[in-house]
Amino acid sequence: MTNTIQPQELRVGNLVLIDGVPKSVIEISIHGVCYVDDIKLFETYGNISPIPITEEILIKAGFEKSFGTNWEYERSIGAIKMYCLWNTEWYFELGGIYLGDHPKYLHQLQNIYYSLLGKELEIKL
Structure with a gap:
């Protein structure tokens, strides 16, 4: 991914793209974020993209x-x-x-x- 997000840029509640789908961040760690998709899941920063303003x-x-x-x-x-x-x-x-x-x-x-x-x-x- 070319536009990776750094941990210091995020707050709980921010919307990001994970696998091309908007997800709301519920936890932030030094390695990645947690989000809910029926169950609580974790994703590393290298696989998270910002959502461009449109x-x-x-x-x-x-x-x-x-x-x-x-x-x-x-x-x-x-x-x-x-x-x-x-x-x-x-x-x-x-x-x-x-x-x-x-x-x-x-x-x-x-x-x-x-x-x-x-x-x-x-x-x-």
């Missing part, structure tokens, strides 16, 4: 297509505004202050969301 994922995560603005997708949660220029860069603002993070993968977006709001980004894949 239009479908943005919509499932509550982003809406913007019309009449410079942004293609946006989501506001209180004072936090998240914007996306599709296929270029993500921009995050908190009360008008640019936060400077550019996630490419769903687990990165989940982590930023959790850091800013203290709750999980709800998304069903």
Whole structure:
């Protein structure tokens, strides 16, 4: 796999690809992660891939297509505004202050969301 994930990038609850199927991480160790697929299973980091952010994922995560603005997708949660220029860069603002993070993968977006709001980004894949 070319895009392996490092342990320090993950939190319990992150979604990753295992054998091409989205799975939710339930435990993290130095050797790999556990997930549930009818039973609790383990997978090493070399066999785990990140999930690229796509239009479908943005919509499932509550982003809406913007019309009449410079942004293609946006989501506001209180004072936090998240914007996306599709296929270029993500921009995050908190009360008008640019936060400077550019996630490419769903687990990165989940982590930023959790850091800013203290709750999980709800998304069903």
